[in-house]
Amino acid sequence: MDFKANEKKWQKKWDEEEKFKAIDFSDKQKYYILVEFPYPSGTGLHVGHTPSQIAMDIIARKRRAEGYNVLYPIGWDAFGLPTENYAIKNGISPIKATATNVENFTRQIKSLGISFDWSREINTTAEDYYKWTQWIFLQFYKKGLAYKATANINWCPNCKIGLSNEESEGGVCERCGSATVQKPKTQWMLKMSEYSEKLLQGLDETNYWENIKTMQRNWIGKSSGTLLHCKLESGEGFDVFTTCIETVFGITYFVLAPEHELVEKLKDKIKNYDEVKAYIEKTASKSEFERSQMLKEKTGCVLEGIYAINPINGKKVPVFIGDYVLAGYGSGAVMAVPTHDQRDYDFAKLFSLPMIEVVSGGDVSTQAFEKADYLGKGCRLINSGEFNGLTVEEAKDALNSYLEKNGLGEKINTYKMRDWVFSRQRYWGEPVPIVHCEKCGHVPVPDDQLPVTLPKVESYKPTDDGESPLSLITDWVNTTCPHCGGKAKRETDVMPNWAGSSWYWLRYMDPHNDKEFASFDKIKYWDKVDLYNGGGEHVTRHLLYARFWHKFLYDNGFVSNSEPFDRRVQQGIILATDGSKMSKSRGNVVDPMKYVMEYGADVTRIAHMFMGDYCETKPWREDVFKPCERLLNRIVALGEKVDKNISTQNKFILAQSIKKVSEDIEGLKFNTAVSQIMVLTNALEKMEKISEEDFKVLLSLACPFAPHTAEELWQEKGFEGRVDDKWPTFNEKDLVENLVEIAVQVNSKIVTKIMIDPTQSQEEILDIVKADDIVKNAISNKEIVKEIYVPKRIVNIIIK
RNA sequence: GCCGGUGUGGCGGAAUGGCAGACGCACGGGACUUAAAAUCCCGAGGUGGCAACACCGUGUGGGUUCGACUCCCACCACCGGCACCA
Numbered sequence: 001m002d003f004k005a006n007e008k009k010w011q012k013k014w015d016e017e018e019k020f021k022a023i024d025f026s027d028k029q030k031y032y033i034l035v036e037f038p039y040p041s042g043t044g045l046h047v048g049h050t051p052s053q054i055a056m057d058i059i060a061r062k063r064r065a066e067g068y069n070v071l072y073p074i075g076w077d078a079f080g081l082p083t084e085n086y087a088i089k090n091g092i093s094p095i096k097a098t099a100t101n102v103e104n105f106t107r108q109i110k111s112l113g114i115s116f117d118w119s120r121e122i123n124t125t126a127e128d129y130y131k132w133t134q135w136i137f138l139q140f141y142k143k144g145l146a147y148k149a150t151a152n153i154n155w156c157p158n159c160k161i162g163l164s165n166e167e168s169e170g171g172v173c174e175r176c177g178s179a180t181v182q183k184p185k186t187q188w189m190l191k192m193s194e195y196s197e198k199l200l201q202g203l204d205e206t207n208y209w210e211n212i213k214t215m216q217r218n219w220i221g222k223s224s225g226t227l228l229h230c231k232l233e234s235g236e237g238f239d240v241f242t243t244c245i246e247t248v249f250g251i252t253y254f255v256l257a258p259e260h261e262l263v264e265k266l267k268d269k270i271k272n273y274d275e276v277k278a279y280i281e282k283t284a285s286k287s288e289f290e291r292s293q294m295l296k297e298k299t300g301c302v303l304e305g306i307y308a309i310n311p312i313n314g315k316k317v318p319v320f321i322g323d324y325v326l327a328g329y330g331s332g333a334v335m336a337v338p339t340h341d342q343r344d345y346d347f348a349k350l351f352s353l354p355m356i357e358v359v360s361g362g363d364v365s366t367q368a369f370e371k372a373d374y375l376g377k378g379c380r381l382i383n384s385g386e387f388n389g390l391t392v393e394e395a396k397d398a399l400n401s402y403l404e405k406n407g408l409g410e411k412i413n414t415y416k417m418r419d420w421v422f423s424r425q426r427y428w429g430e431p432v433p434i435v436h437c438e439k440c441g442h443v444p445v446p447d448d449q450l451p452v453t454l455p456k457v458e459s460y461k462p463t464d465d466g467e468s469p470l471s472l473i474t475d476w477v478n479t480t481c482p483h484c485g486g487k488a489k490r491e492t493d494v495m496p497n498w499a500g501s502s503w504y505w506l507r508y509m510d511p512h513n514d515k516e517f518a519s520f521d522k523i524k525y526w527d528k529v530d531l532y533n534g535g536g537e538h539v540t541r542h543l544l545y546a547r548f549w550h551k552f553l554y555d556n557g558f559v560s561n562s563e564p565f566d567r568r569v570q571q572g573i574i575l576a577t578d579g580s581k582m583s584k585s586r587g588n589v590v591d592p593m594k595y596v597m598e599y600g601a602d603v604t605r606i607a608h609m610f611m612g613d614y615c616e617t618k619p620w621r622e623d624v625f626k627p628c629e630r631l632l633n634r635i636v637a638l639g640e641k642v643d644k645n646i647s648t649q650n651k652f653i654l655a656q657s658i659k660k661v662s663e664d665i666e667g668l669k670f671n672t673a674v675s676q677i678m679v680l681t682n683a684l685e686k687m688e689k690i691s692e693e694d695f696k697v698l699l700s701l702a703c704p705f706a707p708h709t710a711e712e713l714w715q716e717k718g719f720e721g722r723v724d725d726k727w728p729t730f731n732e733k734d735l736v737e738n739l740v741e742i743a744v745q746v747n748s749k750i751v752t753k754i755m756i757d758p759t760q761s762q763e764e765i766l767d768i769v770k771a772d773d774i775v776k777n778a779i780s781n782k783e784i785v786k787e788i789y790v791p792k793r794i795v796n797i798i799i800k
Numbered sequence: 801g802c803c804g805g806u807g808u809g810g811c812g813g814a815a816u817g818g819c820a821g822a823c824g825c826a827c828g829g830g831a832c833u834u835a836a837a838a839u840c841c842c843g844a845g846g847u848g849g850c851a852a853c854a855c856c857g858u859g860u861g862g863g864u865u866c867g868a869c870u871c872c873c874a875c876c877a878c879c880g881g882c883a884c885c886a
Contacts, residue, residue, distance in 0.1 A: 211804050215881060218803060223885075242886060255886095298884085324884045334886045343884055416885055536880070573880090610824075612812060616805095617879070621812065623825050630839090631824095672814065675823035682823090743819040748867050750819060788866060794818045798866050 001636050003600035007708040011113055020064075020072065020115040024510075025525050028069035032526055033060050034505055034565075036534040036542070037075045037122075040101035041082055043584065045108040047620060050592045052533045052571040054605050055614055055670060057114045058704040059531065062665050064115075065700070065727040071526060072115060073508040075122035076102050080497050084428035091459055094428045098125055108593055113601045113707055120511045124500030125428075129507065131451035132517035133499050134433040136549065137422075138444045139556060141434070145191040148442070151421045153466065155183035160464040162425045181285060185466060187423035188432055188493060195548050196220050196415035198562075202547065208568040212539050219540040221416025226400055228335060228409040230254065233307040233316060234269060238262055241330030241414055244371050245403070246395040248312045249384035250337035250358035252348065255300065255320045257327035258283045263303070271304035276321065283323045298324055298347045310335075311408045312399075313385060322347060330414050342368040358383050359392060420545065422496060425468040427460050429494030437481035437488040446482050452490070468492040501542055502549040505529050505564060517558075524560040532565040536573075543568065569668060572616040579619045590620045602706035603629045609670035609705060628674075632709055634681050635702060639713055643689040650690075653683045654697050655734035661701045662727070670705075677702055692719070700728045737792075744769050745796040746778045758792045769795050 014020065035052045038045075060072040078098045087094040102123065109116070122129055140146040154163040156173035163173060163180060173180050200220050203213045225243035232238070240254065256262060258280045263270075270276055279301040300322030307316045324343055325334050338348035338355045345368040348355060355364065361379040362369025374392055381387050381395050390398060403409035423432065431452045433445040445452050455476040460469040470492040471477060481488040503517065509526045510518035534543065543565075550564040575581060576588035583589065595604045606628040612618040648654065657680040664673035680698055684690050696719060703710035703723050714723035740758045742765075743750050752774040756765050766787055769775055775797070782799035789795050 211881095214804065218882065221882090221885065225886080240886080244886080322884095324886095326885065329885050336886090341886070343886075346884095414885080416882095540881080610812090618812080621825085624812080627824055633839095671812090672823080675814075678823055741819085745819085745867080753819070786866060788818085790818050790867095794867085796818080796866055 001709065001712065003602055003632065003709060006712050007111075007113060007601045010708045010711050011110060014113075014115070015118075018119070020060075020070075020117050021119055022071035022073070022117045023069055024522055026069040028067060030071065030526060031063045031068040032071045032505075032529045032531075033063070034073070034508075034529045034532045036532075036538065037077045037501070037504060038105065039080055039082075040076050040078055040098060040105045042086055042097065042101055043589070044101075044104055045592060047574045047582070047590045047592050048535075050112065050604075051574065051608050051614065053109065053114050054112065054608050055571065055668065056531070056533050057605075058609070058665060058670060060115055061704040061707060061724060062662075062727060065703070065724045067726070071120075071508065072117060073120045073122075073511075074109065074114075074116040074118070075120075075504060075508070076105070076124065077497075077501050077504070078102065078123055078125040079429045079494075079500055081426070081428070084426060087428070088459075088461070093456065093458070095125070095456070098123075108596075111593070111596050111601060112605065115707075120508050122504060122507050122511050124430075124504065127451050127453055128514065130430040130500065132507070133430050133495065133503070134445070134450050134452060135447065135517065136503060136553070137430075137495065137499070138433055138447075138450075139558075140190055140552065141444055143552075143556070145194065145552065146422065147189055147191065148186055149189050149419075150184050151187045151189065152182035153185050153187070153421075153425070154180045155466060156180050160466070161462050162466045183466060185423075185425075187421055188434075188491075190420040190422045190548075192420045192545075192548050193415060193417060195551055196222065196417050197413070198551050199417075199544065199547055202551065202563050205563050206568070207566050209570065212543070212568055212570070215539045216544060219417060219544065222413055223415075224411070224413050226403065226409050227331065227412045228311060228403065229407070230311055230335070231309050232262075232266075232319070233309060236262060236265065238308075238333055239331040240333045240335045241412070242335055244337070244340060245399045245409070246381060246392045247337040247340045247358050248310070248335065248399060249381075249387070250339050250356045251310045251312075251315070251317060251335045252338060252354045252356060253318045253320060253336045254308045255322045255325045255334050255336055255344075255347070256303075257325040257332040258321045258323055259327035260321070260325075260332045262333075263321060266303065266306060269305055272302070276301050276303060279321060286323070298322065298343070298350050300324075300347060300351070302351065311403075318353075320347075320351070328418055329416065338368065339364040340368055340370060340374075342370060344368070356383055417544075420548075422499075423493035424496050425463075425466055425492075426494050427454070427469040429496070430499055431470065432491040432493050432495060434491040435479060435481055435488045436491065437483060437486060439486055440481055440483040440488075443481055443483045443488070449482065468494060470494070498542055498545050502545045503553070505532075505546075506550075506553075506559065520558070520560065523558075528561055528566045529564060530566050532568045533571060534568070536570045569615070571614060572612075572618055575617065575619040577620050577622070582620075595625060599625055599629055600708075602709045603632055606631065606674055606705050610674045612671055614668050614670050631674075631678055631681060632706060634685065635698060635706075636709070636713065638681065638684055638690065638695060638698065639717060641684070641687065641690045642692055642695045642717060644692060646689055646691045648691040648693045649687065650683060650694055651734040652737050653680060654694065655730035657701060658697060658728050658730040659735065665704065674705065677705070692717070697728050699723050700726075740792045742792065743794045744772070744775055745794060746775065747798055748796060751775060751778050762789045765789060766795065770797075 033056050035056045038049050060070050063070045083094045083097050087097050124130060137146060156163055156176065156178060158176050158178040159173060200217060200222055203216060223243055225241055226245040228240050228242060230238055230240060267273055300320045303319045303321065306319045308319050309316060336344040338344040338353065339357045340359055357364050358381055359369060359374050359379050360382045361377065362373060379392050381390050387395050387398060400411055431454060433450060433452045435443045435445060437443050455473050457473055462469055463472060477489050477492060479488050479490050506518045506523060510522040513519055546564055550559060551562055553559045554562045592604065603625060607624045610624045610628055611621055657676050660676040661673045684694055684698065699710045699714050700723060710723045736758060738757060739755050741753050741755050744752050744754055752772060754769060754772055756768060766789060779797060779799050784797060785800050786798040
């Protein structure tokens with residue numbers, strides 16, 4: 001068969017008959033499969049995209065054959081830096097570049113025979129899409145969850161440009177290689193922290209892989225502890241957060257983050273303010289890179305003349321600032337107990353500060369005796385006044401109630417997860433739909449004026465002060481206030497790349513709706529994404545952002561379910577053939593289209609799946625293409641052996657294959673599913689003639705992997721209907737072979753192998769085994785202590 | 801440092817606690833061919849042996865069990881994520 005010609009033929013036919021169109025409100029049970037939509041880069045489809053698209057296509061095709069109404073959509077996550085940079089460099093508009101790339105991607109994906117419902121194609125850069133991205137942003141704004149605040153951006157002092165985290169990995173500018181610094185800038189933020197607990201709890205409602213849940217839990221980083229209300233000698237109050245309130249008697253000093261508001265307030269009382277100021281400035285100018293270099297090396301500065309009172313015992317202790325205390329976590333201040341916290345210990349050594357041991361059972365002469373060392377070991381408090389003698393666990397409770405009763409503290413939870421910096425100083429993104437009016441302040445653009453479209457300028461340049469390129473397009477920036485009609489300026493920041501992907505699965509449900517982002521009825525019908533496939537790198541980014549938006553929409557009555565995705569799975573990363581990372585700069589990127597051209601889509605699809613475990617990281621291999629091509633050719637050749645007049649002689653292997661292939665597809669074990677198709681093919685090849693049933697089962701099982709060839713052979717043989725009309729089933733009783741070889745062990749060593757009828761009773765089988773000459777010989781004159789029979793597998797006779 | 805994951809022939813990889821190495825690749829031998837490619841058949845974990853066979857084998861060391869790649873404990877190596885989170 002000419003695979004390639006055949007593939008074109010079927011792809012055209014599928015297109016014409018809209019075979020893969022998902023039907024809203026169909027009576028069939030719905031099944032929603034989602035792959036992360038690609039970023040249409042200029043380099044075309046690569047092997048980072050193809051395995052997941054093929055794998056999910058296999059599941060989609062199986063589900064359709066099983067009678068489901070499958071939604072398997074595709075679209076483009078097209079805002080982003082590469083396109084913007086490409087556009088700047090070549091002086092063409094990103095819109096044009098995107099259109100070209102999308103066209104290219106579409107052609108490539110279609111050539112693989114992926115059964116996407118193209119009628120639902122979306123593009124995050126289309127005005128009728130980002131209109132709704134902006135609309136959702138405004139819902140956040142109206143609920144007080146979008147606000148402006150000063151946050152740091154990665155700034156390259158050499159290029160004079162703000163960089164994304166990806167562009168400044170390791171604290172180095174991707175463009176020029178110089179060290180980046182943190183530059184404060186007023187930016188839009190989304191109050192994601194408010195959803196910490198909901199995002200954490202919601203994981204229990206999902207069927208994500210356990211490791212994905214764990215990663216998100218760690219990222220959210222909940223910890224329970226005590227907020228201790230403290231006072232300075234001079235009366236000013238401040239809070240510290242601690243998870244070890246049992247050590248409160250061991251406080252010998254406090255440390256504030258350099259950015260702590262109290263420092264500025266105390267300016268006049270701090271005797272060494274010059275020194276303090278210098279330290280603060282030094283901290284601020286430290287780049288991410290420097291900070292990571294300095295890791296664990298403590299620095300700090302005492303606030304001379306400032307003392308704080310330990311609320312538990314009224315003791316007066318000094319106050320420091322130190323950059324090991326993070327402004328953004330807890331209350332930005334810590335109580336320091338050097339005996340029971342290694343960081344405090346290091347700091348105390350540096351400044352020769354006193355130490356008080358308050359939990360017994362450790363040795364604090366050379367290092368701290370930390371909570372990981374003492375928790376759950378029955379250690380008791382010392383040097384802690386009336387709390388002496390309590391175990392750590394008892395002391396926690398006792399101290400918390402004492403503090404609460406006396407208004408000195410309360411139990412709280414804190415989270416590592418921060419609010420989301422939602423501004424980018426870029427061109428190619430969704431404009432933030434806010435207008436700045438001198439009189440009215442921030443004014444949201446009214447719904448009927450959405451979308452705020454990007455100005456279609458011929459060229460634009462990055463600014464040299466860190467502002468968005470949009471700020472230079474004055475025609476666009478100057479506008480009128482929707483509220484008072486006076487002069488106003490548009491917000492020039494755009495949204496981050498993650499915005500468009502934070503709700504796209506909802507748009508697929510109703511992609512052409514111009515009244516709402518998607519109708520509630522359709523959202524209710526399609527419900528959760530049943531199976532969501534994506535990359536591991538998105539677990540703490542996109543996947544978390546998406547859940548956040550979805551939960552917000554749920555809380556405001558726009559969607560029907562509080563979690564967007566039911567099952568989340570990950571494909572393994574494909575490495576270069578030598579096991580190194582694939583990258584453009586190394587020039588080792590594999591182009592899957594090369595294989596489609598050489599072998600055709602079906603062989604390429606099977607080869608992708610046969611390469612190894614779908615979920616494991618693995619190098620790309622070429623040596624799987626030949627055997628997969630051979631497999632297809634052998635299946636084609638088997639067609640010649642089909643004899644209408646015979647019935648199957650292969651009940652067992654057919655049943656076994658249906659079971660194995662079905663289960664393996666469900667379990668994402670595509671490699672072993674292919675193996676089983678090979679096993680079945682091998683078995684059928686050994687036959688002189690095969691029945692129609694034999695061949696039909698083979699084609700049906702092969703269809704998700706090699707749909708074009710399966711369709712064609714089905715038609716060629718004149719079988720009824722289409723190959724994927726139904727998924728084959730089997731009878732349990734066919735799974736039982738009438739003769740099985742079992743191993744016979746004496747004292748757990750194999751002595752022989754015997755053919756038995758597995759339907760016989762254990763007694764009968766043991767009798768047959770013991771009648772065997774070799775076995776007889778092995779157990780002669782010995783006492784049989786125990787006999788073990790594992791059905792269809794093994795007999796073990798224990799003798800003494 | 802913390803949290804995940806992985807470790808099996810020359811290679812990719814299979815194995816509900818039950819015959820380790822399915823299915824393939826590469827390899828060797830053979831058939832077809834003037835020859836090659838393609839295709840087909842046979843062989844094959846390692847060591848020793850002409851052989852039957854024996855011994856050794858799933859990162860390392862222990863343990864549980866009639867029986868362990870699989871379960872438990874300790875450790876090593878590699879990969880991924882987080883990382884001064886109070």
